[in-house]
Amino acid sequence: MSRTLKEIYEYDLIEDDGIDYTVDEWFNTIMAKTKDQLTVSDVSRMLRQKICSRVAIKRAIEILNDDPFIGEMFEGQLMFNLYAGKEKYLKLFYAQMRPMLEKAGLMAKAHNWGSEEEKNEYMDIIARFAQKIKEDNNETS
Numbered sequence: 769m770s771r772t773l774k775e776i777y778e779y780d781l782i783e784d785d786g787i788d789y790t791v792d793e794w795f796n797t798i799m800a801k802t803k804d805q806l807t808v809s810d811v812s813r814m815l816r817q818k819i820c821s822r823v824a825i826k827r828a829i830e831i832l833n834d835d836p837f838i839g840e841m842f843e844g845q846l847m848f849n850l851y852a853g854k855e856k857y858l859k860l861f862y863a864q865m866r867p868m869l870e871k872a873g874l875m876a877k878a879h880n881w882g883s884e885e886e887k888n889e890y891m892d893i894i895a896r897f898a899q900k901i902k903e904d905n906n907e908t909s
Contacts, residue, residue, distance in 0.1 A: 811828050837890075
């Protein structure tokens, strides 16, 4: 049985104080979800907010393995958000990211991009991600 994020992280929900805070509502919503219930939107926001980073990174890798170009607002957004994730947690998943990045790079070459600029930005983030992993691997060897 999958546990909710609230159970995994033992977070308390944010109590309603009568003021409308959409971030609080969103936080309470994701805390009630299991990892598999997290949407692309949830994961992207978790990565940007640096909330529950381990779960967000693991779920992002799963999603990107299925569709390396997925995003809320633009193609590849989840990959960009993952790259900007909390470094100390990203490092824990570098081994799982390596094949996902290789696949994404190969698929990106044949992908039908909206513009050459979009393609170049995506390829750049893939290359920077791969370099970050390579440098970390050299440091730990």
